[in-house]
Amino acid sequence: MHNDIHNYLTKYRDQHLNELTEWLSIPSVSSLSEHKEDTLRGAEWIADSLKKIGMENIKLHPTKGHPVVYADWIHAENKPTVLIYGHYDVQPVDPLHLWETAPFEPTIRDNKIFARGATDDKGQFFMHLKAIEALMNIHGELPVNVKFLIEGEEEIGSVNLPAFVEENQELLASDVILISDTGMQEKGRPAICYGLRGLAGVQIDVKGAKGDLHSGLYGGGVQNALHALVQLLESFRDDNGVIQVKRFYDKVEALSDEEKAAYNALNFSEDGLKEELTVEELVGEEGYTYIERTWVRPTLEINGMWGGFQGEGIKTVLPNEAHAKITCRLVPNQDPDEIVELLTKHVNAHTPPGVTVTVTPFDKGAPYVTPYSHPAIQAAGRSYEKVYGVPTQFIRGGGSIPIVATFDQILQKPIVLMGFGLPGENFHAPNEHFHLENFDQGLRVIANYLSELPQTFSK
Amino acid sequence: MHNDIHNYLTKYRDQHLNELTEWLSIPSVSSLSEHKEDTLRGAEWIADSLKKIGMENIKLHPTKGHPVVYADWIHAENKPTVLIYGHYDVQPVDPLHLWETAPFEPTIRDNKIFARGATDDKGQFFMHLKAIEALMNIHGELPVNVKFLIEGEEEIGSVNLPAFVEENQELLASDVILISDTGMQEKGRPAICYGLRGLAGVQIDVKGAKGDLHSGLYGGGVQNALHALVQLLESFRDDNGVIQVKRFYDKVEALSDEEKAAYNALNFSEDGLKEELTVEELVGEEGYTYIERTWVRPTLEINGMWGGFQGEGIKTVLPNEAHAKITCRLVPNQDPDEIVELLTKHVNAHTPPGVTVTVTPFDKGAPYVTPYSHPAIQAAGRSYEKVYGVPTQFIRGGGSIPIVATFDQILQKPIVLMGFGLPGENFHAPNEHFHLENFDQGLRVIANYLSELPQTFSK
Incomplete structure (x- = not known):
């Protein structure tokens, strides 16, 4: 099967990138009222794409703000159900004059796609659509049951999603929640994030x-x-x-010696980061390393x-x-x-x-940490390793996905943060981009993970 | 003569206000390149007005920035010469949304004229034009020789005027320099400012x-x-x-006991100012009164x-x-x-x-203080008193007119700062306005002063 997926993704790569370009062209900036219609277009584009790959029960659930898109395919009897979350909204683009190419005119340079939302989160979420499309087209069915939940308010604190999740627990019932909205520590080193601020x-x-x-x-x-x-x-x-x-x-909480040791073992290069950001010094709370300051402080x-x-x-x-x-x-x-x-x-x-x-x-989000020993999380680590050929790192993230804490509290299922972003990809900043090598490999990781999940849960 | 002036100014008041409205409508914002043409229009409007009141040798002297306007009338043999300075440029208008009426659509409300430049300095300078028009029309000549010097860069630090003054000392030769670009301390209390920061x-x-x-x-x-x-x-x-x-x-320099006593004798009401500005407290350098903080610190x-x-x-x-x-x-x-x-x-x-x-x-300006015992300054005090009916205050000002220090250094003649502005008239701020009672009385003060000057200098 590995080969079938690989061939399919290779064959349709150009088409997939064209579709991604189309999606990244929609200025779905949720925080600005002048982009209200564009944000709705983002939701409609996703609904349409879900339909094309064979999803069912597609619906734009209205909220007080931007709609929540739901879809599912639940014909894999006695197989686990995966809830895939993403967001179709993006950050504002100012200062506009610092963009090398227009934020909503996606451009591929040096095997990276430049656009607002390229990694956060349109590009990353899009991979789930295409991995599932591949599985569906090759096998005529999916190895697991799949439910999609895509919101349009992540960049403004997921204001209306908690109420939606609370009221739709049955609809959203699943065995594992899968999210690609985080990043790896470095190029070629896959990482799973088990904690967020x-x-x-x-x-x-x-x-x-x-x-x-x-x-x-x-x-x-x-x-x-x-x-x-x-x-x-x-x-x-x-x-x-x-x-x-x-x-x-x-x-x-004070940092445990075990955590300190684990972070030190990552061999994070402060000099490399200084060079990348063109700063003389990294500055922050005294007495903590850069990793500690950005992950656990x-x-x-x-x-x-x-x-x-x-x-x-x-x-x-x-x-x-x-x-x-x-x-x-x-x-x-x-x-x-x-x-x-x-x-x-x-x-x-x-x-x-x-x-x-x-x-x-402003809108708020709770911090989140999950034990990374859970089988569904460990399986994700193995899928990464198969595709990237190196061991997966288990890390924490400095950013916030407020809804992760909400999922944890309401749905109480393991959450797999399968991130494909890279440092320096300018999330929330001018010239946001996404490395296409992670787009290509990520599609294979996701397809492998969904295929392996039934085994993990039957163990 | 007093009556003739009064009658003339009363008769032509509406026409004068119409002309002032026309002038205040020109958005001659010197600091913004998008208003370069408008600023030039300001200079041309003034040149045209000088011609209408019988001035001669009118010229727009080009500079590296906005032009300097010069004009004169020098037919009063053996009489003193007055150099009248003003500026035709104004401050930017932002934040625009705080203006009750558009800054360049002058509006009269409650006997005040609202517009950018109403007091600083278009409105005040305009009074000199009309006082001289009155004298000229009544007598067919002027009691003194008059030279006009109006620049378009006061609000950006008078960048090019010092060089112009330096190079044109003969053209600008005079016995006294008269400027209306400052204010009184309170309504109905005329004041002459003898020091500027x-x-x-x-x-x-x-x-x-x-x-x-x-x-x-x-x-x-x-x-x-x-x-x-x-x-x-x-x-x-x-x-x-x-x-x-x-x-x-x-x-x-430390404040002298004499000055401290003089400022205290002004009976300035801090409570009145707090009420006017709607603030709970006046805040500034510890150990000094409000007057000291704004005049001499x-x-x-x-x-x-x-x-x-x-x-x-x-x-x-x-x-x-x-x-x-x-x-x-x-x-x-x-x-x-x-x-x-x-x-x-x-x-x-x-x-x-x-x-x-x-x-x-940024561009700079030196501070300035002149002895207020000079006869030309004392004569100005008497002219104020005649019109306003109360003694004139001799004060210092917190603001800067950089060119005043330049005049002092290069031309070395007494400078009379005959201000008609009032606190709360929002110079440099939204809703700038000018009290028309000071417009009316100021015209009479200026006419009286020019008429009395020959006597002062012959003493």
Whole structure:
């Protein structure tokens, strides 16, 4: 069978890439209201593609936001059921001028496909469609039962999916949940991520005088909203990168010696990363390695900040408004709601005189860790190894897929995070791209995994 | 003569306001290249108006930037010559959404005219045109010789005017320099400003990794350009508002007891200002009153700041670029060039790890103070008093008119800052406006002053 899959995928590679290009061309930016229709087009494109590969019961379930796409094929009697999750929405594209080619005009250069969503998550999710298409066309049936769940709000915190999952537990019943929305540590080294950080954040809006003031007439006499914001933002962390929000670290577990040793054994190259990012130094919380800081330590980052005059030249204004967006990455036991509460308290306790500050929470996601000894996860490791020819790494990820924690809590089934992204592929940034070698090998990994799963569950 | 002037100005008031409206409609924003043509139109409008009131030798002198407009009338033999300075350029208008009516569609509400430039400086300068028109039409000649010098780069630091003044000292030769580009302390209380703060500033551009990064994958591990900027900006001042730039205060003179007493005698109402600005507190350098902080103490203010995601909702990005514009108001003896050097050294000494920072100086202006006992200045005080009916205050101003220091250094003649603006008229801010009662009274003050000047100089 291995050969049949290989031949099929080789034969249809160009067609598959054409289809991927078509999908990546849809600007389904879920966070921007001007892309509402485009985001719906993303959902419709997926529904249509699911139909073409023989899926059934296809439906766009409306939500308060963007619809959830469901489909299934459940004719593999007495075989396990796999729930495959993905998202059809993508991040905004600004700053647009830094893209070498337009974000929604996919371009292949150097065996990489460049487009917003290339890895996160359209490209990765698309592989599941095509692996299943291959199995279906070769065998006329699938080795397992398959259910698809694709949402359009992952990039805005999966606002409406938890309620959908809660209300549709029967529809979504499965033995294992399979997600490709993470990455490997390095080229040619497959990795399965068994832990993800959570997310909590707020927008901070500072308001000073009733309007902008002349910095000559009032400067030195009246609070400047930008200075107040700077003072407030600076209070969040000390010079060693330690977050100063009271009780922020209370529930964070110390790193075990075993984990420390395992991470050190990965031989992660900080120098390689510095070179890749073109920075002189990697900077973060004192006393932790880069891997520890990005996998198992919580963070607080300013994602955006603005106020006053941003145009060309000089404008001697004393601005009366200033704004910032901050988000925290959370580790196990930290509760996003509690963190938002602590952040709000911190802002209130540190608001400089002469301004008022409003705090607005963003959508949240809980952190997640699963035991990687589970047979369904170990089987995924073997499928990777067969295709890539090297042992699979078991790692944790710094990012957040809020829905993973929700699946864990509501559906209580093992979750396999089968990621094919690579560091440096610019998720959420300009020039996002996906290495096509991982597209090719990933298709084979997925097909192998679905084929092997019945054995794993019958053991 | 007083009555003739009064009657003339009353008769032609509507026509004058129509002309002012026409002028305020020209978006002569000198700092924005998209308004280059509009700024030229501002110069042409003024040249045309000077011609209509009988001025001669009218010329638009080209510079590397916007042209300087010159005109004169020098037929008052053995009478003093007054050089009247003004500027036809205005500040940018953003944030546009905060304007109640469009900035370049002048609107009169509640006896105030609302438009960008209404006080700073189109409205104020326009009064000189109309006062001279009145004198000319009533008497067929002027009581003094008059020279006009109107530039189009005041809002961008008068970049090209010093060279023009230097090269045209003979053309500009005069006995007194008259400028209306400042304000009174309160409604109904005329004031003459005898000191102005200088200006020096820089743009700070922070650059981190080669591109924006995903805050989940890299967050906690790599320097965030916004955090680096916040840290840098926060290092400029301590929590008491004291500027931390080394040697910044070295040349600042302590306030004399006499000055302290004079400022206290003004009975400035901090409560009134708080109410006007709708702020709970007035904030600034510890140990100084509001008047002291805004008149005789130097400042450092962030005028603009930006980086990362500013759109709707959330984008979990770790930004690699951050920007800020800061300007300092300077007091006598502080040298703008030296201050820029100190600011640059401070930035270099406080650059956080993992980023590079570029410092770009803005155009500068020296501070200025003149003895207010000069007869030409005292005469101005009397003219105010005659029209307003109350004694004139002699004050200092927090703002900068860089060219004032230049006039002082090159032309070495007394400078009369005859301001008619009011606090709260939103210079440089949305909803800039000018109280028409000061327009009406100011016209009479100027006409009276020009008429009285010959006596002053013959004394």
